Amino acid sequence: MARRRRARRPWYRTRAYRLTRTLVMSVCLVVGGVWWAGEDEPTDATANLAQVPVAADGNGSGSGSGDARGTKSHRAEGEGEGRGTKSHRSDADGRGGANALRPVPTRPTRPVRPARPKPPPRPLPRSPAASLAIPYLGLEAPVMGLGLDRQRRLTAPPVDDPKLVGWYEGGPTPGEPGTAVAVGHLDTRTGPAVFAAIGQLRPGRLVEARRADGRTAVYTVDAVKTYEKAHFPNKEVYGDRGRPELRLITCGGTYDRKKGYASNVVVFAHLTETRGRARGT
Numbered sequence: 001m002a003r004r005r006r007a008r009r010p011w012y013r014t015r016a017y018r019l020t021r022t023l024v025m026s027v028c029l030v031v032g033g034v035w036w037a038g039e040d041e042p043t044d045a046t047a048n049l050a051q052v053p054v055a056a057d058g059n060g061s062g063s064g065s066g067d068a069r070g071t072k073s074h075r076a077e078g079e080g081e082g083r084g085t086k087s088h089r090s091d092a093d094g095r096g097g098a099n100a101l102r103p104v105p106t107r108p109t110r111p112v113r114p115a116r117p118k119p120p121p122r123p124l125p126r127s128p129a130a131s132l133a134i135p136y137l138g139l140e141a142p143v144m145g146l147g148l149d150r151q152r153r154l155t156a157p158p159v160d161d162p163k164l165v166g167w168y169e170g171g172p173t174p175g176e177p178g179t180a181v182a183v184g185h186l187d188t189r190t191g192p193a194v195f196a197a198i199g200q201l202r203p204g205r206l207v208e209a210r211r212a213d214g215r216t217a218v219y220t221v222d223a224v225k226t227y228e229k230a231h232f233p234n235k236e237v238y239g240d241r242g243r244p245e246l247r248l249i250t251c252g253g254t255y256d257r258k259k260g261y262a263s264n265v266v267v268f269a270h271l272t273e274t275r276g277r278a279r280g281t
Contacts, residue, residue, distance in 0.1 A: 120243065120271070120272075121175075121271060121272065121273055121274045122274070123175060123176055123177045123244050123271070124173075124174070124175030124176060124211070124215060124217060124244075124274055125176070126172075126173050126176055127173050127174070127175075127211040127212050127213040127215070127278070128145065128167075128169070128173055128211065128212045129143040129145075129167040129173060129174050129182070129209050129210070129211060129212070130142070130143060130210045130211060130212050131143055131209075131210045132165045132167075132182060132207070132208070132209055132210070133207075133208040133209075133210070134198070134201070134205070134206070134207050134208070135206060135208070136201065136205045136206070137197050137198070137200070137201070139194065139197075141163055141164065141165045141184070141194050142163075142164060142165070143164075143165045143166070143167045143182070143209075144157060144164055144165070144166055144167070145166070145167055145168075145169040146166035146167060146168050146169060146183065147168075147169060147170060148170065154168055154181065154183060156183060156185065157183070157184065157185065159185065159188055162185050162187075162188045162190065162191075162192075162193035162194060163193070163194045164184070164194065165182055165183070165184045165194055165195075166182065166183045166184065167180070167181070167182050168180070168181040168182070168183075172244065173211065174209035174210070174211050174216075174217035174246075175209070175211065175215070175217030175244055175271060175274055176244060177243070177244055178240050178244065178245070179238055179239065179240055179241065179245045179246070179247060180209075180244070180245070180246045180247070181238065181246075181247045181249065182209075182246065182247070182248050182249070183195075183248075183249045183250065184198075184248070184249075184250055185250065185251070186250045186251040186252065186261070186265075195248065195250035195265075196250075198224070198248055198250060198265060198267055199224060199226075199252065199265045201221050201224050201267055202221065202224070203220075203221050203222055203223060204220060204221060205220070205221045206218055206219070206220060206221070207219040207220075207221065207246060207248065207267070207269050209246070213278040213279055214276055214277065214278055214279045215274060215275065215276045215277065215278055216274065216275040216276055217244070217246075217271055217274055218271070218272055218273035218274065218275060219245075219246045219269035219270060219271055219272065220269055220270060220272040221267060221268070221269045222268045222269055222270060223267075223268045224265065224266070224267050224268070225265075225266050225268070226252050226253065226263050226264070226265050226266070227263060227264050227266065228253065228262060228263050229261075229262060229263060229264055230262075232264060237249075237266055241270070243270055243271065244270065244271035245268070245269065245270045245271065246267075246269045246270070246271070247266055247267065247268065247269075248266070248267035248269070249264055249265070249266050249267075250264070250265050251263070251264060251265070252264060252265035
């Protein structure tokens with residue numbers, strides 16, 4: 001009986017074709033992977049420039065041009081000593097290159113002159129006080145003249161007019177040389193009076209005293225102090241300081257129904273400005 005002849009396999013199903021295809025695909029994958037990795041990695045010159053700190057001493061030791069040339073020389077050091085020597089010379093040349101850091105010239109600064117202190121205002125001639133204002137407290141009140149009682153103590157404004165300020169007529173008028181004195185009630189039976197809040201004043205606040213001639217004497221607060229009435233320092237409060245000054249005085253401390261308040265609140269201020277012109281000048 002004749003042996004049956006086997007059919008010949010097509011070429012794309014042969015073992016040789018499959019081995020060749022596998023080999024070609026492997027080579028393509030390896031080459032593609034190497035190429036892809038090479039695209040993501042920076043060049044040697046770029047990597048070294050990113051790692052070398054830039055010096056700011058002006059001699060270019062950390063400049064971009066010197067670093068780039070030095071990077072090229074480091075790759076050439078493995079090939080021969082001669083090329084490495086040449087690279088060191090190129091580094092030295094790079095120090096004076098166009099990319100070297102140089103100090104920026106600056107203009108000399110002029111010394112700042114301290115501001116000249118403002119000269120004190122000239123004292124004003126005599127003119128009675130007409131009104132008193134303290135802008136910080138929103139206070140503006142009319143002024144009446146006061147004198148001394150039989151015991152030579154300063155009298156107070158009438159209790160039935162708690163919004164009235166009393167100015168001692170025997171002392172300086174607003175803006176005159178010496179220490180002027182103005183007094184006012186802290187409170188009455190009906191409520192707070194004109195000087196109820198002067199204890200809240202702080203150094204630097206203004207007190208404006210308007211005069212009968214139309215001019216205004218502006219005082220600046222220096223201090224606010226409280227004294228017991230039994231130990232009131234007359235010389236410290238009323239003494240002449242050699243310049244126009246003002247004292248605002250009211251009651252303070254604890255209150256007793258029989259004896260009244262135990263202390264006095266005193267505002268110390270000095271003349272710092274005059275405003276306006278006298279009428280008829």
